[in-house]
Amino acid sequence: MTNGADGGTANGPVTCTRCGAADTTAVAEATEGSGCVHFAEGTVLALMAGAAGTYYADERDLPWLTAVGAVVALLLLAGTVAVVRSENRDARRARAAVARAAAAGTAATRYCAACGEASSPQDAEDA
Numbered sequence: 001m002t003n004g005a006d007g008g009t010a011n012g013p014v015t016c017t018r019c020g021a022a023d024t025t026a027v028a029e030a031t032e033g034s035g036c037v038h039f040a041e042g043t044v045l046a047l048m049a050g051a052a053g054t055y056y057a058d059e060r061d062l063p064w065l066t067a068v069g070a071v072v073a074l075l076l077l078a079g080t081v082a083v084v085r086s087e088n089r090d091a092r093r094a095r096a097a098v099a100r101a102a103a104a105g106t107a108a109t110r111y112c113a114a115c116g117e118a119s120s121p122q123d124a125e126d127a
C-alpha cells in the first residue's frame with residue numbers, strides 16, 4: 001500500500017547508505033505492516049474457495065469437490081496467517097531499527113530489509 005503522503009520520499013529506489021542495497025522502504029511503510037488487509041484478503045479468498053467447492057460439488061454432482069474446497073480454504077488460511085506473522089515481524093524489526101537510529105541522533109527516513117537498519121540517505125530528499 002503506497003500513498004504519496006507528504007513524507008518527502010521520492011519515487012524510485014533509494015540506496016541504503018549502510019550496505020548499498022537498492023531496495024530500501026520508506027520508514028512509514030516499513031513500520032506500518034498491513035497485516036489486517038492481508039488477513040481480510042486471505043479470509044475472503046478462503047471463503048470463496050470453500051464456497052466454490054461446495055457450489056461445484058452440487059452443480060456437477062461431484063461431492064468430493066466439497067472436500068477439495070475445504071482443503072484449499074484451509075491452505076489459504078494457513079498461508080494468510082504465515083504472511084501476516086512475517087509482516088508483523090518485519091514491522092517490529094523496522095521499528096526497532098528506527099529506534100536505534102533515533103538513539104544515534106538520526107531521523108531515519110528509509111528502512112533497509114537487507115541489513116535491517118534504518119538510515120537517512122541524503123539523496124532521498126532531492127532525487
Ligand SMILES: [Zn+2]
Nearest residue numbers: 016019112115
Ligand atoms: Zn542496508
